[in-house]
Amino acid sequence: MAKTKREKNLKFIKVERMMKEDKITNFKNKREENEKEKSMKINKGVDGQTIRYSQVREFISEEDEKKIMEWARQAVIEGQPRQKLSKRVYDFFKEVIGNYTSIEISGTVYRMREYADLVARTTLRQAQTKGVLDSCKQYDNDLVEISSHTTDCNICKEFEGKVYSISGRHKTYPKLEKTPPFHLGCEHSISPTSEAALEWREKYK
Ligand SMILES: [Zn+2]
Numbered sequence: 001m002a003k004t005k006r007e008k009n010l011k012f013i014k015v016e017r018m019m020k021e022d023k024i025t026n027f028k029n030k031r032e033e034n035e036k037e038k039s040m041k042i043n044k045g046v047d048g049q050t051i052r053y054s055q056v057r058e059f060i061s062e063e064d065e066k067k068i069m070e071w072a073r074q075a076v077i078e079g080q081p082r083q084k085l086s087k088r089v090y091d092f093f094k095e096v097i098g099n100y101t102s103i104e105i106s107g108t109v110y111r112m113r114e115y116a117d118l119v120a121r122t123t124l125r126q127a128q129t130k131g132v133l134d135s136c137k138q139y140d141n142d143l144v145e146i147s148s149h150t151t152d153c154n155i156c157k158e159f160e161g162k163v164y165s166i167s168g169r170h171k172t173y174p175k176l177e178k179t180p181p182f183h184l185g186c187e188h189s190i191s192p193t194s195e196a197a198l199e200w201r202e203k204y205k
Helices: 005-043 053-059 062-078 082-097 112-138 195-204
Strands: 050-052 102-105 108-111 143-146 163-165 190-193
Touching (some): 050 053, 053 082, 053 102, 062 082, 062 112, 082 112, 102 112, 112 143
Parallel strands (some): 050 102
Antiparallel strands (some): 143 163
């Protein structure tokens, strides 16, 4: 039986739609391929090469940062050695960034392991600070103290060994505006203190 004009039309529409869908899929595949190629290009043959910090930002998302932060939080709770987190961060970087040997951050070149260790140290400090502030809140403790190791770091000098009030309502001590780490790789930490502890120390020093 000969096909009616309507049936032919329907078939045409169907074929047309299939082609359109094909085009979309092809386009999608092509785009994915391009993206894959792009990331491969960056990853390929990079042993011995230096990546710039701005490039790193293309690989590491906010989610990744949160993940590393969560590792650090666990490490603080479990009292793990820093090396363990460093290794974890290093392996993760290797996985997402590739085999770059070093990274350049505002003119300074760090070995990848060194950089992973800096990130580990910094996130551990962040996690530690958060832990201290959380427990201060829980126990209604207002005063904190920044550690002191006679730093010669210009960023940290003004904070080192100082006592701050979290609420900012203390008559003697200023409000805590900035918390460690004050910069990448900062060694400073924060710890809870109290008027009694400070008085006691003053008396027996
Ligand atoms: Zn510092």
